[in-house]
Amino acid sequence: MKRQQYSLSTRRKVFIWISIGTLLLLLFAFIYFFTVYQTAMDTKQETFASSETRAIQQTPLVKVTDTKRFNGEAAYDIVYGQTKENEPGYAFIPLQDDIEIIFTLEEEGLSENEMVSKWKADCADCDLMSVVPGIDKGRLLWEIIYKNNQGRIVYEYYLYSNGNLYEQFKFKTEEEELK
Structure with missing residues (x-):
């Protein structure tokens, strides 16, 4: 019985096949995660068009400038969006049919820029991640998500009317866990 001898060329072939297999596995993993991400984002944004239509039909808004999820x-x-008089405002369109649509003009509370300026005064060395108007128990809020100087992800909710702190949640990150 003849046995193939081990040589450098055999070692190279094994290395090449392992490399090709690893690259293919990484390629398939990338494609899979990209597809999952796209599906999640499409699902999130599929209600935006109907919400924008409802806002124009059922609130004083006549022009839409942006849509976000809370x-x-x-x-x-x-x-x-903006009203006929070019006043900026927000329409809170619930995704459930049994909840009423709420509309407010920007001038009835703090604007996004005013809220961010107020927040920056309290947390100068924090990294802002997002700012979105929200609603909780009928109260209009500003949701500010940021990373503080200790590496924690913080969700803060401020009253829309005056910018006073309403609620705060802090989450530990992996960086903090490793310390």
């Missing part, structure tokens, strides 16, 4: 006790699409 997830609290109930999920809302927040439609940013």
